[in-house]
Amino acid sequence: MADVKTGEPLLSVKDLTVSFKTKKGMAAAVRGVSFDLAAGESMAIVGESGSGKSVSSLALLGLLPRSAEITGSAVFRGEELIGMSDKKLQSLRGRKIAMIFQDPMTAFNPLFTIGDQIAEAMEVHGLASGKEALSKSADLLEMVGVPEPGRRIHQYPHEFSGGMRQRAMIAMAIANKPDLLIADEPTTALDVTIQAQVMEVLADIRGETGAAMILITHDLGLVAGSAERVQVMYGGRVFERGTIRSIFYDPRNPYTQGLLSSMPRVDNESDRLVPIVGTPPSLLAMPAGCAFGPRCQYRGEVCGERPAELAEVGIDHASRCHKGAEIPRWSEVSA
Amino acid sequence: MNAPLLEVDDLKTHFPIRAGLLRSVVGHVHAVDGVSLSVQPKETVGIVGESGCGKTTLGRSILRLIEPTSGAVRYRGEDVIGASRQRMQELRAEMQIVFQDPYASLNPRMPVDDIIAEPLRVHGTDKTAARAKARELLDAVGLLPEHGNRYPHEFSGGQRQRIGIARALSLNPNLMILDEPVSALDVSVQAQVINLLDDLQDEFDLTYLFIAHDLSVVRHISDRIVVMYLGRVAEVADSSDLYTSPAHPYSHALLSAVPVPDPDLERDRERIVLQGDIPSPSDPPSGCRFRTRCPLAVERCADEVPELRQVGPGHMVACHFPLEPGETLIDRVGALAV
Amino acid sequence: MTDVIENPIVAGASPSIEESQGLAEKSESVGRQAWERFRRHRLAIIGTVVLIVLAAAFWIGPFFVSYGYEEVNIIDRAQGPSWDHPFGTDDLGRDLLARALRGGQFSLRIAIFTAVLATSIGLVMGAISGYFAGVADGAINFVINVLLTLPALVLLALLGREFGARPNTMAVIIALISWLRAARLVRGQVLSLKEMEYVQAARAAGAGPFRIIRTHLVPNLVGILLVEVTLLAGTAIILESTLSFLSLGVQPPDTTLGTLIAEGKSTLDVRPSRVLIPGGLVTAIILSINFIGDAMRDAVDPKSGIE
Numbered sequence: 001m002a003d004v005k006t007g008e009p010l011l012s013v014k015d016l017t018v019s020f021k022t023k024k025g026m027a028a029a030v031r032g033v034s035f036d037l038a039a040g041e042s043m044a045i046v047g048e049s050g051s052g053k054s055v056s057s058l059a060l061l062g063l064l065p066r067s068a069e070i071t072g073s074a075v076f077r078g079e080e081l082i083g084m085s086d087k088k089l090q091s092l093r094g095r096k097i098a099m100i101f102q103d104p105m106t107a108f109n110p111l112f113t114i115g116d117q118i119a120e121a122m123e124v125h126g127l128a129s130g131k132e133a134l135s136k137s138a139d140l141l142e143m144v145g146v147p148e149p150g151r152r153i154h155q156y157p158h159e160f161s162g163g164m165r166q167r168a169m170i171a172m173a174i175a176n177k178p179d180l181l182i183a184d185e186p187t188t189a190l191d192v193t194i195q196a197q198v199m200e201v202l203a204d205i206r207g208e209t210g211a212a213m214i215l216i217t218h219d220l221g222l223v224a225g226s227a228e229r230v231q232v233m234y235g236g237r238v239f240e241r242g243t244i245r246s247i248f249y250d251p252r253n254p255y256t257q258g259l260l261s262s263m264p265r266v267d268n269e270s271d272r273l274v275p276i277v278g279t280p281p282s283l284l285a286m287p288a289g290c291a292f293g294p295r296c297q298y299r300g301e302v303c304g305e306r307p308a309e310l311a312e313v314g315i316d317h318a319s320r321c322h323k324g325a326e327i328p329r330w331s332e333v334s335a
Numbered sequence: 336m337n338a339p340l341l342e343v344d345d346l347k348t349h350f351p352i353r354a355g356l357l358r359s360v361v362g363h364v365h366a367v368d369g370v371s372l373s374v375q376p377k378e379t380v381g382i383v384g385e386s387g388c389g390k391t392t393l394g395r396s397i398l399r400l401i402e403p404t405s406g407a408v409r410y411r412g413e414d415v416i417g418a419s420r421q422r423m424q425e426l427r428a429e430m431q432i433v434f435q436d437p438y439a440s441l442n443p444r445m446p447v448d449d450i451i452a453e454p455l456r457v458h459g460t461d462k463t464a465a466r467a468k469a470r471e472l473l474d475a476v477g478l479l480p481e482h483g484n485r486y487p488h489e490f491s492g493g494q495r496q497r498i499g500i501a502r503a504l505s506l507n508p509n510l511m512i513l514d515e516p517v518s519a520l521d522v523s524v525q526a527q528v529i530n531l532l533d534d535l536q537d538e539f540d541l542t543y544l545f546i547a548h549d550l551s552v553v554r555h556i557s558d559r560i561v562v563m564y565l566g567r568v569a570e571v572a573d574s575s576d577l578y579t580s581p582a583h584p585y586s587h588a589l590l591s592a593v594p595v596p597d598p599d600l601e602r603d604r605e606r607i608v609l610q611g612d613i614p615s616p617s618d619p620p621s622g623c624r625f626r627t628r629c630p631l632a633v634e635r636c637a638d639e640v641p642e643l644r645q646v647g648p649g650h651m652v653a654c655h656f657p658l659e660p661g662e663t664l665i666d667r668v669g670a671l672a673v
Numbered sequence: 674m675t676d677v678i679e680n681p682i683v684a685g686a687s688p689s690i691e692e693s694q695g696l697a698e699k700s701e702s703v704g705r706q707a708w709e710r711f712r713r714h715r716l717a718i719i720g721t722v723v724l725i726v727l728a729a730a731f732w733i734g735p736f737f738v739s740y741g742y743e744e745v746n747i748i749d750r751a752q753g754p755s756w757d758h759p760f761g762t763d764d765l766g767r768d769l770l771a772r773a774l775r776g777g778q779f780s781l782r783i784a785i786f787t788a789v790l791a792t793s794i795g796l797v798m799g800a801i802s803g804y805f806a807g808v809a810d811g812a813i814n815f816v817i818n819v820l821l822t823l824p825a826l827v828l829l830a831l832l833g834r835e836f837g838a839r840p841n842t843m844a845v846i847i848a849l850i851s852w853l854r855a856a857r858l859v860r861g862q863v864l865s866l867k868e869m870e871y872v873q874a875a876r877a878a879g880a881g882p883f884r885i886i887r888t889h890l891v892p893n894l895v896g897i898l899l900v901e902v903t904l905l906a907g908t909a910i911i912l913e914s915t916l917s918f919l920s921l922g923v924q925p926p927d928t929t930l931g932t933l934i935a936e937g938k939s940t941l942d943v944r945p946s947r948v949l950i951p952g953g954l955v956t957a958i959i960l961s962i963n964f965i966g967d968a969m970r971d972a973v974d975p976k977s978g979i980e
Contacts (some may be wrong), residue, residue, distance in 0.1 A: 048521040147611075150492045161612045191385035191548065196592035200608050218522060221551075221594030225601035242596045262526035264555035266593040267600065269575060272533065273527030273555065279491040295523075400873055424879040432877045440870035443976055444892040450871075453888070454878030488977040502874060 009036035010179060010212050011060075015080075016072035018052070018059045020283075027243040029055040031236035032072070037212055039179065044215040044227035044244075048258075048280045052236040057182045061097060062089040076319045077179070098173035100166075102185040107169050108157040114141075115153025118172045125176050140171035143200050143208075146176050161196035167201060174205055181206070184216045199226055220259060224248055229316075234257050234283055235291025238310060242317035251330050252319040255292045261334065290322065298323045338412065339373040340542050341397070341430075341510055346370045346406035348389070348396045352617060364617045365394040367403070368566035371643070376509070379536070379543040381557030381574070383550055387616050388563040390546045394512045397544070398430055399423065404436075410632070428458060431503035435515035437495035441487040447473070447498055448483030454505045459522055472501040475538075477531060493524035497531065504539065512544045517552060529556060550593045554578055556589050559649070562586045565624040568643055571651040582646050582657040585625045587664045605665050623655070630668050707972040717968030720961035727958065731777040740768035742775040743926035753944060760950055763936060768937025769947065772928050777954055779840045779923060780910055780930040784958065786841065787909035788902045790848035796898060800886055802856070803863030810860075817853050825850050829912065833921040840929075843922060847909050855901045859894060866890050896970045903966030907959040914955075928956050 018030040030052040037043055047053035059070050060081050074081040076097065081089070095098070101107050105159035108117055118137035122128040128136050134153060144167040151159070160168060166186065173181055183202065187195035203226060206213055215227055223230055224244065231241040232255065240253035251257050258276035276293040281287055287294050293303040302322045310320045321327060348367040351360040367389040370389055374380045382390045396403040399415065408415040410426060412495070415424040418426055431454075434440035441450055451472050452465035460468070470480035476497040486494055496516060503511055513532070517525045529552065535541060547553050553560060560577045562585065563568040570583040588607045595601055609628045614620055620627050626636040643653045658667060711717060740758075750766035752758055760769035779905070802813040820828075832846045866872060867890070875885050914931020916922035923929050930951040937947030 048523060112650075155637055187671065192550070192592045193385060193588060194612070196606065196608045207356040219594065220522070221601075224596050224598045225594050248596060248598050259522055260596060262523050263596055264526070264529065264551040265595060266551040266554055266578065266590065267595050267597075269578075270555065273526040273529055275530060276523035277527070279493055279524055280521055395873070398877055400876055427877060427879040430877075432874065434870040434874065436870055440874055441887050442869075442871040442893070444974075445888070453875060453880070457875070457878050457880045457884065487974045499874070502878075506878070 008179070010041070010077065011037040011038040012073075012075045013056075013060070014073040014075075016056060016059065016074060017070070018055050018064065019069045019070070020065075021067045026069075027285055028236055028286065029068075030059065033231075033233075033236075033238055035231060035238070035241065037180070037214065040206075040210050040212050042206065042213045042215065042227045043229045043231065044223040045184075045231045046217060046220060046223055047233035047234060048218055049285055050280050051233040053233045054184050054216075056233075057099075057184065057214055057216060061099065061182070062086065063093075063099075080298055082199055091125070094121055094173075094178075095127075095176045096178050097180045097182065098176070098178040100169055100173050100181060100183040100186045102188050105157065105165060105280065107160075108165065110157055113156055114154075114168050115161065116149075118153070118168070118175055121175045122191060123174050127176055130325050131149050137171070137175070140175055141168065143174075144168070144171045144205065145197070146171070162190055163197060164207070166190060166194075166198050170198070170201060170205060172209070174209055178211055181211050181213045182216070183213060185218070186215070187222065188219075195222075199258055201227070211240065217234070220248075220263060231260070235286055236283070237320060238305070238318075239292065239321075240319045241310075242314070246314060246317040249330065250314070250317075252313045252317070252324065252327060253321050254296050254298050254323075254327055256319075257330060258295075260330075289318075298327055312334075337375060340373040340378075340411060341374045341544070342407075342409040342412075343372050343393075343397060344407040344409070346393070346396060346408065348401060357525050362617055365389075365566045365619055366616055367396055368616075368619070369406070370563070370566070370568055372561055372568065372571065374510070374542055374544060376393045376542055377536070377540055378559065379545055379557045381553035381560040382544065382546045382563060383548065383553045383560060383589075385548060386438050387565060387613050388499045389616065390548075390563050392516055393563070394432065394514050394544065394546050398427070398432055398512060400432070416497050418499040418545070424458075428454070429505040429508050430512065431506065431508040432509045432512040432514060433496075433499050433503045434530055435647060436519055437492045437499060438487075438519075440499050443487055446484050446486055447490075450487070450498060451483075451501045451505055454502060455654045458506060468505060469501070472504055472515060473498075475504065475535070477527075490567055491524075492520050493528060496520060496528050500528075500531070500535070504535065507539070508540045508541070510544065512546065514546045515548070516545075518547060518549060525552070532556065550590060562589065565614065565619050565651065567624055568651075569625065569653055571649075573649055574645075576647065576650055580658070580660040582650065582652040582660075583625075583654050584629050584631050584656075584658065584664050584667075591664075605663065623653075627653035630664065631671070698936075706975070711972035712970045714964065714971065716970035718962040720964035723957055724961040724965070727777060727954070727961075728781060731774050731781060734774045735771060738768065738774065740771045742767065742771040742928065744768065744771070751940075754946060761944065761946060763947070767926075768870050769933070769950070772885060772933060773930070773951055773954065776804045776928045776930045776951060777931050777958075780913065780928065780955065782840050783844045783847070783913050783929070784906040784909045784962070786844035787847045787851065788905035788962075790844065791851040791909075792855050792898055793901045794848065794852035795857075795901070796859050796891070796894065798852065799856040799859025800863055800890060800894075803860040804867055804882060804886060804890070813856070813860075817856060820850060821852055822929050825912075826915065828918055830919065830921045833916055840923060843913060843916070844909070851905055851908060851912075855898070855905070858897055858901060861963075862894055862897060863890055866893055891975075895973045899966045899970045899973075903963045906962045910955055910959065 014034045016030055016033045019026045019028045033056050045053045058064050061075050070082055071083060115134050115137045118140060119133035122133045124137060138149040138153050141152060146152055146164055146167050157165060187198050190198060208325055217223060226243055229243055230247040231238050234255050240251060240256045247256060251260060261274040262276055264273060276295050289304040289306055290308055293299045300323060308320045309321045310318045312326060313319050313324065346367055347369055349365055352362040352364060354361045369617055370393055379639040384390050393403060395401040397408050403416060410430065415426060426430040448466050448469040451469035455465040455468060470483050473480045478494060478497055517528050520528060537545060544551060545556055554574055557574045560572060560574055561568055562583065564585050570586045577586060577589060581590055582612045588609045591607045595606055611628045614627055622638050625639050626632040641653045641655050646652050692943045744767060746766035748766065749762050751764050752762045754761045757769050760773055762769055798813050802810040828850055829846060872885055872889050875889055910931060912932060913922055913929055917929055917932040917935060933951035934948055941948055
């Protein structure tokens, strides 16, 4: 997996688990996630609500509330992130790892100008200050396609449209030339034509800076056009991972297949969708055995007894399923 | 063509913008600004557009949940806008609405069978009969009738949306306005609700006005599609025509912006990324509303409002320079550049 | 919770654990569930008991006390607690136990009556002003703003002098100037509630404004109203004491807990019990009402049942 660019992965996550203490007991949001991300690589984490897709990256950055219990390991450029001191994490966040959130409105302080806030992101890490930082932030806004950046750095967040705010957030995220961008549903709040703009900006930026990206999304369509590798998460576990081609053209896991066949597509007409029955499980009431078991059409006795292991099914392609051998290939299912 | 079930004629809904000490009107939001369309019985018409296009206001104006500023709405030829209070109440039994948010659309303090029975109670059915009907409807939308005494929070998003649909069905309406009914749901659940809507349409002979921003969903469910932009209709076409040969540059750009779950197609696709933001409906551009983002815009587009005109059977477009069938926006831009 | 599947044959196949549990707990009636939620608040149960005991003491107690609340006994004046006068006597030798019971009666009446009345006025005014907007809203807001600019105490004093003295009229007077906050709260809440889609759905079903207010708005306002009632009950007791202290409230020889505290203040150093006893009673009443209010807010909220 680390074979994409260089030998040593940029980020190596091993057996990450995250649970929250709640009144009703422990809620296991992430239950043993492992992956490697090479420098410059783009990986997508796909999942529905409650799949743990966002929690896992928030955990890496120490951005979860104190009630979260995190175990496992995440090594970023040789340094262990789990259990790292707040101070050290802070020096990493926004510097080497930057985050792009779904809602750019809440990511900016309404009382300061956009320019000041981007400049501050640089000043915090001592990379630029004063006039220089402000003029750099104008350059950054220009890079992400905000028109008239010299004027717009003096505007407040509410004077930016949703799409422009998202560009500004990207500008802030890349201000310190991070090695890793984590984009958590970056376009979910945006209209589709604006989404196309923002995704284009993200792709251009990555081309220029060479940053690696983790794209967290529920939208498989978005993944197809913007990632090299994909992890499909369900119930806190990775159910399938592989290259983009293996996930979309040869999905082996019943959940991935179900997701693909339940999506209406804009590019062809289908008479009837094939939904997955049931609802994603609640974190507090995970089914025993395989989390997807109760909704799976291939389930057998063993599926209710214990969770399946993630097993290799091809080159750089793994699936978590007890019934691996019995699952029909996608070419037969989709025909 | 048969007599349409619903006709909307030059409908306008403007909201005043008030400011200052005396709350004087300083402008208007042109949420819906001269929309005409007609819906045949048992047809599904999709209304698609981005934020600010007025699709939600249009749906609510048709039902007079928001009073339109001018224009006409006719249901089976009968004027809805001028209907008396009492007539309106009767008409409301024929036209129902399903909302987007499965959380905000159900009163958290009411058990589910009361929620579903409410329209019946409003129309004078007694409590026992209304409850019995509510349980029947729960069954019809794929929920267990014995769950009727539960409260909304005990259901998942998809189940709540089914409850909203059951409520809309309770008065045996002919027309259902579906306002983003699946956009708040997880992908795997979305498909269940879409299929349910398909089944109910056949079972109860329903006519749907399906409002959504998601073109994939709209294409799947609609017979005809109305594309809206900033309060106006940009294009009306049969579902397959719109996707194979969009005539309005906006429709074309919108379609090409929708991601497809197919990496090869995504890579090879000619994507038109529109420049700029959607203008504010409180200060829409003159002439053609789309001209500020249109790669084809010329002076005429700023001066003259394009009328909706026929370019093919059942295919209408509001553009001075519509694309020919088979022609893409990129072809056209290329041809102009030469 | 597992989504129920379209095909009923498949539906039976995959009930989750949660689903079956949910069904089991569901056989209870709505009222019973509310009681279950109320019961979990131990303090509220204690508060209820305390309030019942106090009310019983205030109304039934006087029959068992050998002195009348207005009975002057110069020889026994200004005594500390004793067997004969468990709470002691005041400067005129009146038995303080009898007076405390009489005062408690009036204070509790005024507190509850005022709180309920003021909240009701606030509910009606706020609901009308929030739901109908326009002229009604303008008029009600005008009244509220005018009343807010007038100094409440002066207003109370004037009204108190004019109509005062009786506990019921006192309660009405205090209510007439205390509904403002409730009205504003309700108005704000109604403004946001009426935009909720379930209210739109009711309108789409043809429901009229009064039905909507009754079935959709009021039940969703109960929570904040209950909190308001408990807060107002406290305020009423304090306002009443202030008035009585200024001798504009309940007139002697009648008394209230507030009056008793005021009277005891001058001898606080020598006889702290004269303040501590009525003060303790006021505190007990207000705390009990607050605890009960909190629990009731939970009890009427079906969502709080699952946490």
